[in-house]
Amino acid sequence: MNNNEDRNKTVLGEDFDVFPKLDENDLKDSKDDYSESTKPKQEPQESAPPELTDLQKKVAGIDDQKWTVYLRAGGIAAGLLSSASLFLLPLLVEGTNTYGLIIASVIAFLGPGFAERKFGRSVNTGRKWLLITFGISLLLFLAYTIFVKGISFPA
Secondary structure, three states: OOHHHHHHOOOOOOOOOOOOOOOHHHHOOOOOOOOOOOOOOOOOOOOOOOOOOHHHHHHHOOOHHHHHHHHHHHHHHHHHHHHHHHHHHHHHOOOOHHHHHHHHHHHHHHHHHHHHHHHOOOOHHHHHHHHHHHHHHHHHHHHHHHHHHOOOOOO
């Protein structure tokens, strides 16, 4: 059989159209297609809110201005603690670069989420201040390293 003959044969027929034309009747919703009896019935779900702990009740009683101040202070403290574990721990104890990175990552990534679950209130402002403090300390440590030790490239 010749390859040209195979190309000329139509498999789906002459009247097959990839993009069929639609009439107005095709676009109208009909009761027969999807009647009320075939719709899945959804029962209203009444889930009781979880019981608040004593700590969550105390935190809920704090007004927004004080909460923002607490978040700023907590974020700065967490940022400084994370920076200290990353930059100062390897200077004080030999061979702990990896442990310092792990401690800093746990404080920066898992700490705010844990606090948010524990307090039952958003801690996004604390996250922002943690990142700002960590970034500033990173730049300060970089400047210290450049000015004191200088930049040296291995040969």
